[in-house]
Amino acid sequence: MKALVYHGPNTKSLDEVAKPAIIDPGDALVRITHTTICGTDLHILKGDVPSCTPGRILGHEGVGVIEYTGSAVTSFKVGDHVLISCITSCGRCENCRRSMYSHCISGGWMLGNTIDGTQAEYVRIPHADTSLYPVPAGTDEEALVMLSDILPTGFECGVLNGKIAPGGTVAIVGAGPIGLACLLTAQFYSPAAIFMIDIDDKRLATARRFGATHLVNGGAVDAATAIAALTNGRGVDTAVEAVGIPATFELCQNLVAAGGVIANIGVHGVKADLHLERLWSHNVTITTRLVDTASTSMLLKTVAAKTLDPAPLITHRFALCDAMDAYDVFARAADTGALKVIITP
Amino acid sequence: MKALVYHGPNTKSLDEVAKPAIIDPGDALVRITHTTICGTDLHILKGDVPSCTPGRILGHEGVGVIEYTGSAVTSFKVGDHVLISCITSCGRCENCRRSMYSHCISGGWMLGNTIDGTQAEYVRIPHADTSLYPVPAGTDEEALVMLSDILPTGFECGVLNGKIAPGGTVAIVGAGPIGLACLLTAQFYSPAAIFMIDIDDKRLATARRFGATHLVNGGAVDAATAIAALTNGRGVDTAVEAVGIPATFELCQNLVAAGGVIANIGVHGVKADLHLERLWSHNVTITTRLVDTASTSMLLKTVAAKTLDPAPLITHRFALCDAMDAYDVFARAADTGALKVIITP
Amino acid sequence: MKALVYHGPNTKSLDEVAKPAIIDPGDALVRITHTTICGTDLHILKGDVPSCTPGRILGHEGVGVIEYTGSAVTSFKVGDHVLISCITSCGRCENCRRSMYSHCISGGWMLGNTIDGTQAEYVRIPHADTSLYPVPAGTDEEALVMLSDILPTGFECGVLNGKIAPGGTVAIVGAGPIGLACLLTAQFYSPAAIFMIDIDDKRLATARRFGATHLVNGGAVDAATAIAALTNGRGVDTAVEAVGIPATFELCQNLVAAGGVIANIGVHGVKADLHLERLWSHNVTITTRLVDTASTSMLLKTVAAKTLDPAPLITHRFALCDAMDAYDVFARAADTGALKVIITP
Amino acid sequence: MKALVYHGPNTKSLDEVAKPAIIDPGDALVRITHTTICGTDLHILKGDVPSCTPGRILGHEGVGVIEYTGSAVTSFKVGDHVLISCITSCGRCENCRRSMYSHCISGGWMLGNTIDGTQAEYVRIPHADTSLYPVPAGTDEEALVMLSDILPTGFECGVLNGKIAPGGTVAIVGAGPIGLACLLTAQFYSPAAIFMIDIDDKRLATARRFGATHLVNGGAVDAATAIAALTNGRGVDTAVEAVGIPATFELCQNLVAAGGVIANIGVHGVKADLHLERLWSHNVTITTRLVDTASTSMLLKTVAAKTLDPAPLITHRFALCDAMDAYDVFARAADTGALKVIITP
Numbered sequence A, B, C, D: 001m002k003a004l005v006y007h008g009p010n011t012k013s014l015d016e017v018a019k020p021a022i023i024d025p026g027d028a029l030v031r032i033t034h035t036t037i038c039g040t041d042l043h044i045l046k047g048d049v050p051s052c053t054p055g056r057i058l059g060h061e062g063v064g065v066i067e068y069t070g071s072a073v074t075s076f077k078v079g080d081h082v083l084i085s086c087i088t089s090c091g092r093c094e095n096c097r098r099s100m101y102s103h104c105i106s107g108g109w110m111l112g113n114t115i116d117g118t119q120a121e122y123v124r125i126p127h128a129d130t131s132l133y134p135v136p137a138g139t140d141e142e143a144l145v146m147l148s149d150i151l152p153t154g155f156e157c158g159v160l161n162g163k164i165a166p167g168g169t170v171a172i173v174g175a176g177p178i179g180l181a182c183l184l185t186a187q188f189y190s191p192a193a194i195f196m197i198d199i200d201d202k203r204l205a206t207a208r209r210f211g212a213t214h215l216v217n218g219g220a221v222d223a224a225t226a227i228a229a230l231t232n233g234r235g236v237d238t239a240v241e242a243v244g245i246p247a248t249f250e251l252c253q254n255l256v257a258a259g260g261v262i263a264n265i266g267v268h269g270v271k272a273d274l275h276l277e278r279l280w281s282h283n284v285t286i287t288t289r290l291v292d293t294a295s296t297s298m299l300l301k302t303v304a305a306k307t308l309d310p311a312p313l314i315t316h317r318f319a320l321c322d323a324m325d326a327y328d329v330f331a332r333a334a335d336t337g338a339l340k341v342i343i344t345p
Helices: A039-045 A141-147 A150-160 A177-189 A202-209 A223-230 A246-255 A297-304 A321-330 B041-047 B141-147 B149-160 B177-189 B200-211 B223-230 B246-255 B296-304 B320-330 C039-045 C141-146 C152-161 C177-189 C200-209 C223-231 C246-255 C296-304 C320-331 D039-045 D139-149 D150-160 D176-188 D201-210 D224-231 D247-255 D294-303 D320-332
Strands: A002-006 A012-016 A030-034 A061-070 A081-084 A122-125 A133-134 A169-173 A192-198 A214-217 A236-241 A256-264 A272-274 A285-287 A313-320 A340-344 B003-004 B012-016 B028-036 B062-069 B081-085 B122-125 B131-136 B168-174 B195-196 B212-215 B236-241 B255-263 B272-274 B285-287 B314-320 B338-343 C002-006 C012-018 C027-038 C062-069 C080-084 C122-125 C133-136 C169-173 C195-197 C216-217 C234-239 C256-264 C270-272 C285-287 C316-317 C341-344 D002-006 D012-016 D028-036 D064-070 D081-084 D121-125 D133-135 D169-173 D193-198 D215-216 D234-239 D256-262 D271-274 D285-287 D314-319 D342-343
Touching: A002 C246, A012 A321, A012 B338, A030 A081, A039 A321, A061 A122, A061 A141, A081 D342, A133 A246, A133 A297, A141 A150, A141 A297, A141 A340, A150 A256, A150 A297, A150 D285, A169 A177, A169 C246, A177 A192, A177 A202, A177 B177, A192 A202, A192 A223, A192 D176, A202 A214, A214 A223, A236 A246, A246 A256, A246 A272, A256 B149, A256 D064, A285 B212, A313 A321, A321 A340, A340 D121, B003 B320, B012 B320, B028 B141, B041 B320, B062 B122, B081 B141, B131 B296, B141 B149, B141 B296, B141 B314, B141 B338, B141 C152, B141 C223, B141 D150, B149 B177, B149 B246, B149 B255, B149 B296, B168 B177, B168 B246, B177 B195, B195 B200, B195 B223, B200 B212, B223 B246, B236 B246, B246 B255, B246 B272, B296 C270, B314 B320, B320 B338, C002 C320, C002 D215, C012 C320, C027 C080, C027 C141, C039 C320, C062 C141, C080 C141, C133 C296, C141 C152, C141 C296, C141 C316, C141 C341, C152 C177, C152 C256, C152 C296, C169 C177, C169 C246, C169 D081, C177 C195, C177 C200, C177 D176, C195 C223, C195 D081, C200 D234, C216 C223, C216 C234, C223 C246, C234 C246, C246 C256, C246 C270, C320 C341, D028 D081, D028 D139, D028 D224, D039 D320, D064 D121, D064 D139, D081 D139, D133 D294, D139 D294, D139 D314, D150 D176, D150 D256, D150 D294, D169 D176, D169 D320, D176 D193, D193 D201, D193 D224, D201 D215, D224 D247, D234 D247, D247 D256, D247 D271, D320 D342
Parallel strands: A169 A192, A169 A236, A192 A214, A236 A256, A256 A285, A313 A340, B168 B195, B168 B236, B195 B212, B236 B255, B255 B285, B314 B338, C169 C195, C169 C234, C195 C216, C234 C256, C256 C285, C316 C341, D169 D193, D169 D234, D193 D215, D234 D256, D256 D285, D314 D342
Antiparallel strands: A002 A012, A030 A061, A030 A122, A030 A340, A061 A081, A081 A133, A272 D271, A285 D285, B003 B012, B028 B062, B028 B122, B028 B338, B062 B081, B081 B131, B272 C270, B285 C285, C002 C012, C027 C062, C027 C122, C027 C341, C062 C080, C080 C133, D002 D012, D028 D064, D028 D121, D028 D342, D064 D081, D081 D133
């Protein structure tokens, strides 16, 4: 089969590789119908993710059809349409039993990282019963690819951890796909204001369409000053970090009101300064989280109920044979306007 | 001044009475600009509320302007526009300190009950600092009258107690003003479905305009069967009782899913059957609550942010001199289509 | 093998039956080392539990050793010492994913009810990975039998649902094994007072030894009056119903303070009166729950840490061949002083 | 009257000053019967707290008797014995209404900071109704001084924010008075293990007496390695920072398990490193808080119920005329073994 394979820093290619096989009784083999590329895949290609070694098929998002099931799989049968979670969960270990699937002892983020991923014609899914979700009949399956990772990530790490609530104020720092996923799902809770902060006016314009109430271009104005003005000097109830660098995390510390939350979503490569000399008495909460995808069932319901429409996150579409082009378009997002690119085997 | 006075069961009149005066240093005198009638006022007129004795000025809702403040009032000054909470709260007792203002030791539901109320030109407000709210500049003050009682009641007793959540299913039994207030504020949390149950098709049609996703006329079909069909036999996550009779409370017990909540808003005059022989193992929660108006500040923010529009709850308007007509129209709601009637002194 | 078999109302016998075999790949076969009798077993024998049909081996509690595992079992191997949960959980269905194992779509209370149970030499455990718990090395295995059912039941249905908290007041109505299990685990949260109410002075004396701060014999005094006197007329923050009849549920309604919780544990055979005419404005929460055993891991840690000692719940010990005597002693608890009886195959 | 007055960095004296008078109608004048010294007072004396200016009477803890009340005070009368909260709360502003008294708009930490404090014969208490607590009859009033600040601080900032729970594991870094206050109140929730970390074996020995299950001398062994060994490499559910320097905050980051909480109590003078390059995916929560004293009523109940005994925190006693000696003994705690010193006017 064809697959997009990582060959070490800055090296990838679309290769012909062996179709995967069932290894464990709990495995399922899924024929991919739609997959996509994540910012994390770009991190891997920079060599930033040592757990992902050369030879690995990339990708941890996708929708497909069950091709084969191991003997222990009870929830799915051949032909079922399924959503693939980016997080593999055994459903048995202590972390899974407390819904912290991201730290499953025999799971977690494996796909396209420590085992072969979804940017291929087929993928093997361990712990299939608890790592796949049935696609409701009549759903736009392409749009569901957004539920493999970015929508639960924006929702769990940003919205839930950030305790976004009716009448509250929210600042989201970073209007990339993950910040926009947070923006979309923040509206589940009807905050009074959602301030979107980015340095790219095109992305800010997208944020406006996606429901942001106020836009702040942090390259043009001082974002902390702007937010202070917009909140009568109080700051925001929730500041979401959706970039992953020290400067934006520091900005969040300047935005958050006493009693508020800084919810980190960004993937950080270096440490950041924490201004405890000011924050120690500020009654703030700071949260970090690798998405657990514990909200996937709920998000599927919101899509079915049309209270969430993931489709606008998709900007480009490619056949798997053009996956190298897809990577190029996605990596040059500032020029191409790419948010999420769908790849179809 | 003119005031609507209760003179015993089935007797009321618009009387000329003395203007109230400050009694305690924490009091404020408010000139009423808009008030309204509550279903509870009709209960009083039936003689159902013994704490309300003849001679009492009715009314516990309203917006007005501060005319005078006692020496201990620090949060308001003469001329301030204020929203009157139906619940009087001292802010000092143990119940107030835990935000259960409804059970304030020297407050609670006093207005138009144990002290004179708001259906008058002026009203004395005890514990003014913690029982009035400043009206934000530029707000539609008439619409704010809906925040004195019914919107916090629908929200606190129905939505918050009912743990309404994104992707969840909600049944609201009773599409009167309080059920509709619950319906409006339920949408803060983006449930997947809101089933509105009533026996009046006109009220159901109103519920549709207010955001109900499904309508069930409980006079025409068996509501429990209908909801079972709509939820794949599962039942709803939240059943809100907004009528106040044993039959509707019993219906809620037939609607709620395992793990769900029955949130009672209705004012009940008699006991109801609780089917513990079935529910004991059903993992349900049943809540009751006299509104605390602890959410009033938050609701004011949602109105300012235009995520909540109370105005459509208002169907009729009267001058205070026509208050007897206002009562008539409100009492004959089935005929007149009245929801909330505004009375303007 | 030997097993205690239900043969219809009021009929049971110790029979020689076939040793169970693995049916599903997720099953484990457990050799029982210790089991016990539950009040629910007596209900079955009265014919009150129609789901349990003649021919069924009774018992849903026990500790044992893994004798054999199905091909899909990954968490246990032959020879492992295990605690058997009274609730069977697949770990995969939507209810299990939200930790409501009691309503597992292919599990729930099955043992000694819809499949053969633990009062036998061997038992087949479906969904073994998520329905058994490893026994920590060095633990008193006999005492752990209390963690199959009554301790998680008392804790989840009474303590957690009852929101027992430091400084709070608690009334537990019923000082049988389940009420005592609630009493033991209530102390995890350091309430200021635990009032134990029963009509048997011997059980009340046991409650004193188990940590009750005040005893009320409801046969000798009016319990509601007594509790009012003990709480300055306020009532209790948490009232736990641990009997299962209308009178005790009604008593709880007279004990609970405004803002408090009535946590039902009792198994009810008939409906009860709910005094909504008083409680509608009382800000109370009423909860019901079939134990989920979601707290079992946590309880095992408290036993290991010696913050919980289940051993005093055990009053009698029998060999399996004397199981008929064990039932007799347990059924005549008022005379024998029996709390929990251990049966050893 | 006599009072301990701050005269600028490193300068204080016991002076004869004017007795305070009522300024606002909500004030009360309290005759101090017992007061104490806090580590924060030493910070002020180092010149670290610019809001505290020369001429200020120090002290924010104490118990006393109402000498006089302003005209708006309704909850207290002359002669009442009262506990003084270190936090002044108006009970009216938005922050007070959400129980975040520490950020009261006209209150917060004022005593011995921005207004004269309690190390004197008399003190003026603004917002007396909501900043004083009645002393229950029969209480050891000296011991209650521990409830002015350190016990609510340890409980709210450490125990509540740290989500300490039955069966959990806790590490407290710093065995000074505030760490010990956290240790005492952590036991309300029956954690399985409380690891106390300090570099002073005497303080660790005290921690043992106060209920620590394990002691780690961070000067003698590597604390992170020791805790890893004690938790099977997992880390702790709750790490409490009770020192206030970057090194101990960094240590907490090395102690906390995935899914755990770092609860900061320490007063920090400089920023700290936050290792987001590791923690971003570790599902941790970090909290900061200036004590709100929202738990004071509850703590008074635990003292009355004898589930909390504050007395052992008191090591020395002085008359007010010897307050300079009291400071000396308290400042040289490593030599003197001082925890809290009581000063009696």
